[in-house]
Amino acid sequence: MATTTKITRIGFKGSSFRAQPGQVVTHEHIQRYAPSILAEDKHCSRSERYQFIPTGELIYQLSQLGFYPTEVAQGGSRIEGKREFTKHMVRLGHPKLKSLDGTRLEALIYNAHDGTSSWTLWLGGIRFVCLNGHVFGEEVFSARVSHTSRNAIDLVGEALSRAIAAGDTALAAIDRMQTTMLTEEQSRVLAEHAIDMRFEDSIANTGIVPVVAEQVLVVRRQEDAAPSVWNVYNRIQESLVRGGIHYTTTDRNNRRRHGTTRAVSSVDGNRTLNQRLFALATAFEALASGRKNALDFAV
Numbered sequence: 001m002a003t004t005t006k007i008t009r010i011g012f013k014g015s016s017f018r019a020q021p022g023q024v025v026t027h028e029h030i031q032r033y034a035p036s037i038l039a040e041d042k043h044c045s046r047s048e049r050y051q052f053i054p055t056g057e058l059i060y061q062l063s064q065l066g067f068y069p070t071e072v073a074q075g076g077s078r079i080e081g082k083r084e085f086t087k088h089m090v091r092l093g094h095p096k097l098k099s100l101d102g103t104r105l106e107a108l109i110y111n112a113h114d115g116t117s118s119w120t121l122w123l124g125g126i127r128f129v130c131l132n133g134h135v136f137g138e139e140v141f142s143a144r145v146s147h148t149s150r151n152a153i154d155l156v157g158e159a160l161s162r163a164i165a166a167g168d169t170a171l172a173a174i175d176r177m178q179t180t181m182l183t184e185e186q187s188r189v190l191a192e193h194a195i196d197m198r199f200e201d202s203i204a205n206t207g208i209v210p211v212v213a214e215q216v217l218v219v220r221r222q223e224d225a226a227p228s229v230w231n232v233y234n235r236i237q238e239s240l241v242r243g244g245i246h247y248t249t250t251d252r253n254n255r256r257r258h259g260t261t262r263a264v265s266s267v268d269g270n271r272t273l274n275q276r277l278f279a280l281a282t283a284f285e286a287l288a289s290g291r292k293n294a295l296d297f298a299v
Helices: 027-033 055-063 152-165 167-179 184-198 200-206 229-242 267-289
Strands: 007-009 014-019 068-075 088-093 103-111 119-127 132-135 142-145 246-250 256-260
Touching (some): 027 068, 055 088, 055 103, 088 267, 103 152, 103 167, 119 152, 119 167, 142 152, 152 167, 184 200, 184 267
Antiparallel strands (some): 014 068, 068 088, 103 119, 119 142, 246 256
């Protein structure tokens, strides 16, 4: 594996960095751009019952087992002195985390040293053609360890072993999406549901939907042209998570407003939207393939 690292900075409330394929995020970059990962103790606001689970030390220990960081992120804080302890995320690759047609599985660790989050572990994937980072939900795998658990470190190790074992479940879901095709109408409905998820707060407050299905279904590369559930989902996910869509709306006074959608860049917001979009795509695959009918669940 290459030892040099090319890091991409994504501006948001905090920092996020993604290593290019074949490269890793180094300790120096974590220290510079995501210092909360390397905190050496809990925030002073925490009680004696709070068990410190050091993410930085955990990354080092996991490196001895073949794990390597591919992306790091942390949230910001307006409270002085808290940025070094705030919520953060680490994506980890491992030789036993399999790949399928250009998408490699990764383990995602979420933690905080200020009491705002328990230690959680999810499975996700990175799609090399576009560097779309996916986060799968509880239907694939999840684990949570409380900072008040007596044997928290041991529980973390057990959770990672189970995450690797759950990889086949994730790959099976991706495979079904790749082999199930959507009609033009089904693609549009999937896009509209996804738009409602992304902008639900704005829609509730203003009644305005800033973008339309055609804008998030744009084919950016030839690899995404076929109307499989997987391709359509990736087009939508990239459009909604990365932002940058230009739109024009009319306000209550009938004045035209121009704007550009923002990237979903907060640690929690990015994870939540990605998980909801993956669950949505999974539901549409089940409907389109005939494995489920519309009465079995609400999308």
